[in-house]
Amino acid sequence: VGNGLGQGPGGASSSxxxxxxxxxxxxxxxxxxxxxxxxxxxxxxxxxxIGSGGAGSQSLKGGSGGxxxxxxxxxxxxxxxxxxxxxxxxxxxxxxxxxxxGIKIIADIITGTPVKFSASGGSSPGAGNVGGGGGGxxxxxxxxxxxxxxxxxxFFITGGVGTGTGVGGSxxxxxxxxxxxNGNLYVLGNTLSTSAITQPSSTVSAITADSxxxxxxxxxxxxxxxxxxxNSDPFSGNGLGEIRVYGTIxxxxxxxxxxxxxxxxxxxxxxxxxxxxxxxxxSTLRLTTSS
Numbered sequence: 001v002g003n004g005l006g007q008g009p010g011g012a013s014s015s016x017x018x019x020x021x022x023x024x025x026x027x028x029x030x031x032x033x034x035x036x037x038x039x040x041x042x043x044x045x046x047x048x049x050i051g052s053g054g055a056g057s058q059s060l061k062g063g064s065g066g067x068x069x070x071x072x073x074x075x076x077x078x079x080x081x082x083x084x085x086x087x088x089x090x091x092x093x094x095x096x097x098x099x100x101x102g103i104k105i106i107a108d109i110i111t112g113t114p115v116k117f118s119a120s121g122g123s124s125p126g127a128g129n130v131g132g133g134g135g136g137x138x139x140x141x142x143x144x145x146x147x148x149x150x151x152x153x154x155f156f157i158t159g160g161v162g163t164g165t166g167v168g169g170s171x172x173x174x175x176x177x178x179x180x181x182n183g184n185l186y187v188l189g190n191t192l193s194t195s196a197i198t199q200p201s202s203t204v205s206a207i208t209a210d211s212x213x214x215x216x217x218x219x220x221x222x223x224x225x226x227x228x229x230x231n232s233d234p235f236s237g238n239g240l241g242e243i244r245v246y247g248t249i250x251x252x253x254x255x256x257x258x259x260x261x262x263x264x265x266x267x268x269x270x271x272x273x274x275x276x277x278x279x280x281x282x283s284t285l286r287l288t289t290s291s
Contacts, residue, residue, distance in 0.1 A: 008052030008065055010038035010134070012096050020090060022121060022131035022160060023052035023065050025099035027170030027189065027198040027217065029121070030131025030162040037169075038099065042137040043201040044173045044185070047102040051087050054096030054122065054133055061091030063122035063160075066101025066136050077105060079112035079148065085119045087133035087160060093126020097160035100136025100172050110140060111147040114154060121160035121169035132160025135172025135189065135198070143179045152213055158190040159217070170196035171217035175209070182230055185209040189217025192240060200225055210234065214241030221247045221269070228252070235263075245269035 010024030013036040022029030024038030029052075031037035038052045051065025066085040071077055085101030100119035119136025135157040140146065148154070159169025168191035177183020185207075187198050199220040200207055208228040212219070214237040221227045225247040229235075234251065235243075243249070243263045 008038070008050065009041045010052035010099055012036065012038045012053070012055035012062065012131070020055045020062055020094055020096035020124070020128070020130040021166070022096040022133040022169045023054045023063070023087065023099040024134040025049065025051040025065060025101065026119070026137040026157060026172030027121070027134035027159050028196055029054065029096060029099060029134045030159060030167035030169045030196055032129050032131055032166040037096070037131050038134070040134055040170070040199055041201050042102065042173065043204055044137055044139070044175050045204060045207065047104045047137045047139040049102055051099035051101040051133065051136055054090055054098050054131070056091070056095040062095040063088035063090045063098030063133055065098040065133070066119055068102040070104045072106040074108060076109040076111060077107040079105070079110065079114040082115045083117050085136060087120065087122035087136070089122045090124045090130065093124050093128040093163070094130065095124065096131045097122030097124060097133035097169065099133040099169065100157060102137045104139040106141045108143045109145050110142045114148060116154055116156050117174070118156040119172055120156050120158050123160035124163050127163050129164035129166050130162065131166040132162045132169035134169040135159045137172055138174035140176045141179055146176070152186050152188055152215060155186055155188055157188050159196060162191070167191070167193045167196050170198045171215070173198060182208045182210045185212045187212065187214045187217055187219040187241070189215065192216055192218065192242065211236065212243070213237055214243060216240045218242045218244055220244045221249055223247050226250060
C-alpha cells in the first residue's frame with residue numbers, strides 16, 4: 001500500500017482551491033502555478049520504496065501512491081500476466097494524482113510472456129488545474145537467464161495526466177539486469193515538460209548502465225551525479241525524450257552514435273568521451289548556460 005494524501009518522501013505540498021499537485025516517486029509529480037509537486041526519490045538500482053500521495057484541495061482527497069511488490073525466488077519465476085502498482089486517481093477534480101509504486105522481481109531464472117509491468121502515476125478524474133502523479137520504478141534482476149526480451153513495451157510507468165494549468169507527472173524508470181552486470185535503463189513518460197523531471201535518487205551518487213532508452217520525458221543527471229554508460233551505442237528512444245546533464249555523463253572508449261533523442265549539457269555539466277561522437281537519426285546535442 002502506498003502513501004496517502006500528500007504523504008511520503010515525494011508527497012505534494014498542500015494546495016489552494018482547484019490546484020492540487022501530483023506526488024513523486026520514480027519521476028517528479030506534475031505541478032502548476034500555485035502548488036509544488038512531489039520530487040522523485042526511487043533508487044532504481046534497488047527498488048524498495050512506495051509511491052507518494054498527491055495533494056488535495058478543498059479538504060478533498062489526492063490520489064494515494066502505488067505500493068511495493070517484491071517477488072523473490074532462488075529458482076525460477078514465470079511471469080505470464082500483469083503486475084500492477086499504479087498510483088491512485090485523485091478523489092476529486094481539484095486534487096493531484098498519486099505516484100506510481102515499485103515492482104522488484106529477483107530470481108535465478110526469469111521466464112514467461114508477461115502482459116505488462118505497470119507502475120503508472122495517477123491522474124485527476126476531472127478538469128481542475130491539477131498535476132498528475134510521477135511514474136514508478138521497476139527492477140528485473142536475474143542470475144542465470146532471462147527469456148523476457150527487455151523492451152520498452154513491457155513497462156507502463158508513465159506519469160499521470162495533468163489538466164488545466166496542471167502538468168502531467170514525469171516518467172518512471174525500469175532497470176533490467178543480470179545480477180553481476182549493469183543492465184539496460186528505460187525512462188518512459190507521456191509528456192515533455194521542463195518541470196516534469198525524472199532523476200536518480202539523491203542517495204545514489206553514481207549509476208552505471210549498459211544503455212538508456214528515453215521516451216517522451218526528461219531524464220536529468222544532477223550536479224552531484226556520475227552516469228556511466230558501457231555499450232558503444234548506448235542511446236535510444238522515441239525521438240521525444242531528453243537527457244539533461246548538470247553532473248557528468250561518461251562513456252569509457254567514447255560514444256559511437258546518439259540516436260532518437262536530445263542531450264543537453266548545462267553550464268556545470270560534463271560529457272566525457274575519448275573518441276568521436278556521432279549524431280544519428282532525430283538527435284540533438286545542445287550546449288547551454290541556462291538552467
